[in-house]
Amino acid sequence: MRRRKRPTPAELGLTATEGRILTSLRTPQRVQEYVSALPANFEQGGDSLRSVRGVLRHREAHCLEAAFVAACALWLQGEPPLVMDLTATREDSDHVVTLFRRDGCWGAISKSNHAWLRWRDPVYRSLRELAMSYFHEYFNKGRKTLRTYSASIDLRRFATDEWITSEENCWDVGAALDDARHYRLIKPAQMRWLMPPDATVLRADDIVQYESRDRKTARKY
Template sequence: MPRWGLTAEEWRILNRLKTPHLIQRFLDEDINYNKELDGETCRSPRRVLRDRLGHCMEGALLAAAALRVQGRPPLVVYLASVRDDDHLLAVYRQDGHWGAIAKSNYAGLRSREPVYRTLRELAISYFEHYYNHEGEKTLRGYSAPIDLARFDARGWMTAEEDLWDVSDYVALRRQYPLITPAMERRLAPMDRRLYDAGKVGYVDC
C-alpha cells in the first residue's frame, strides 16, 4: 500500500483514525485552532500533525489525508461566502450518501453525518450556521468535489512549504449557487440563540 511519503509515526497516527467520526474527534480534541498569530499559513498534513495546529483549510487537508489512509479518495469541497471567510470540507460517501469532516472556530461548521443524497444537500445544511460577526447569513455557494490526488506530485501530504497553490486552486473552482438574489434580499438576521450556540468554544483571533 502506498504511504505517500508519510513517516511510520505519521502513518500510525492517521491509520488509527478508522472512521470519519474518529477523524473529526481528532481535529476537535488534538488539533488547536490556528489563529495565524505569526502570519498566514497553509500547512500540509505533516505540519499540522507536528505542530498540532490548524485552521479550516489545514484541518480539511489533514482530514482528507486521513480519509485516504482509510482507503477513500482525498476529496474536499469549497464553501464560498460573502463578507466572511470561506470554508473547506473534507467529504466522503457512505452507502451512497455524502458526509463531511471540518475544522472550524464555529460549532455548527464542523462535521456532517453521511445522510445527504447530494452535495447540494450537504452544503445547504451549513447555511443556517454560517454567519459573520454582524449576524448575517453569509454562505452562498459550493464547489464540486476536488480530488487532492492531483497534487501528489508536489507532495501535498508532506510538504514543508505552505500549500498556497493548493489553496488557490480550490478557491478558484466553479461555485454552484445555493440561493438566488431574491432569497438573499429576504434573509433575516441570525437568531441570537443560534448565534451564541455556534460560538461555543470560539477562539478569538
C-alpha cells in the first residue's frame, strides 16, 4: 500500500488530547473497535451531524459521525480519508462507511447498532462488490431497501473546520455526500424477485448493541 504524507494532529486543528486518541488507532481494526465502542447517538435532542471534535466531546456517534472519526484517524496514519454513501428507499435510513484498501481490495469501517451493517474485510475488488455485501441484510419492515452506492468521497476536499473541528453541525458536508454521484445496485425489474427476510432473520434483527427508548430510533442506527 502506498503511503502518503501523514498530517500532524495540529495541522488538522486537533488538540493534543484529541490527537493522542486518534493517533493511537493505528490500524483499521483498531479504528473499528473504537467506533463500535462509542454509544449510539440516537439524536434525542434533535437531528445532529457532529464533527470529529463533537464526537470526541460527547462520546457518542451515529454512522456518519463515526465515519468522520474513522476517516480522520486513517488520515493521521497516512491513508486517504475516504467515505462511501449508501442510500435506501424512503422508508429506510441511508448509511455511510469509511473506506480503506489493502492489496488492491476495498474494506470498510462502519458503525451500526445492528450486526448487519458493520465492518467489512478488505477483500472486495470494487466499490460495487463492497456495497453489495450490505444488500441482503439491509432491510426495514420486511423489505430489502438498499438501492444505490456512491463513488468514494475524499474528505480532504472539505476544509478541516467543516468536519473535523467544527463546533456546529456539519450539514454542508452531509449534503455534499447526498449530492455525490451514486450508482444503482439493482435494476427495477429485479425488485420483483427480492425475497423478504424470513422469521429467523427478523428475530436476529431485534438484537441491538445499544437500547433506545424509541424502537424506531434504535432501528434507524
